[in-house]
Amino acid sequence: MSARALGKIIIQKVLTENVHIKHKLAANVRLLSTPSGIYEYINVTKTGSNGSVGLIQLNRPKALNALCNGLVNEVGQALDILEADSSVGAIVITGSEKAFAAGADIKEMANKTYSETYSENFTQNWARVSTVRKPVLAAVNGFALGGGCELAMMCDIIYAGETAKFGQPEILLGVLPGVGGTQRLTRAIGKSKAMEIVLTGNQVPAQEAEKMGLVSKIFPVDQLVNETVKIAEKIASNSQLANAAAKECVNVAFETTLTEGLHFEKRMFHGCFATKDQKEGMAAFIEKRKANFTNE
Structure with missing residues (x-):
């Protein structure tokens, strides 16, 4: 050649x-330019008939969606994006049919010391779910244990598949729940039941969790996500301003006295009358038509 x-x-x-x-x-x-971005541990899409629902799916199947720092950080990033997206009115967090999240990543934390966890403020970034202003719904299939149960409780509404199981088994590892398990669970189901779950580490099936008030509704496993998205769509069709105010009022009920809560609710109610959405919503009711909210 x-x-x-x-x-x-x-x-x-x-x-x-x-x-x-x-x-x-x-x-x-x-x-990189897609709305969902590029993630290693989660999948993020906009769903619903008009893309008004943000869907975050935990995606560590081999680890049953164990909540490693990388996954938690990505959830926070996705929530920031969806929170800022005016076309999204509600958010759904789900896992797989086997596991919503089987707990925190024990391998990642097993060798940590007290000084490390304290100085790093370990698990601080987990709280992002609870600070989102838009309504967040958890669609729980399979295991929601430890941090997985706590993650579900950070959401505003929990729906469960028929085979879902909830629990706080940290006591079996020589520790206790550290991301709200002793606090949110007690507020949700009362002291005695919370004590039983926390101190025994036993798992609670979806049907029992519904009776306790931890879960709002139960759906067949293969219909859970679709049904949750449908409800999220209905919520997303409301005024985002009214949704955020209503969510804040319900959350305040857990933090204050009845008198203070009623005062806060009244002020938020009064505030709604400064919005265009209030004028539109009431005009639509009088005119017997569907409201066209602009979130203003």
Whole structure:
């Protein structure tokens, strides 16, 4: 083979590789520019008939969606994006049919010391779910144990599949729940039941969790996410301002006295009359038509 022929082959190979690289870069740009972004441990999409529901799916199947720091951080990032997206009115967090989240990643925390957990304010970033202003619904299939149960309780509404199981088994590991398990669970189901779950580490089936008031509704496993999204769509069709105010009022009920809570509720109710959505909502009712809220 002549030097000229060899040179042509080399040049053609370089050009071909450059084209492949350009195509690959273009594909990556398209992926990076999607609303869901690129995540390692979760999948994020906008769903519902008009894309008004943000859906976050935990995606560590081999670890039963154990909540490692990377996953928790990604959930926080996704929530920030969905919170800022005016087209999204409600958010659903779910896992797989086997596990919503089987707990925190024990391997990741097993060797931590007290000084490390204290100085790092370990698990502080988990609280992002509880601070989102938009309504957040948990669609729980399979195991929701330890941190998984706590994550579900940070959401505003919990729906469960028929085979879901809830629990706080931290006591069996020589520790106790550290992301709200002793606090939110007690407020949700009362002292005696919370004590039983926390001190025994026993798992509670969905049907019992519903009777306790921990779960709002139970659906067949294969219908859970779709049914949850439908309810989220209904919530998302409301005024986002009214949703946020109503959510804040309900949360305040857990933090204050009845008198203070009633005062806060009244002030938030009065505040609604400063919004365009209040005028639109009441006009639509009088005119017997569907309201067109603009979140203003």
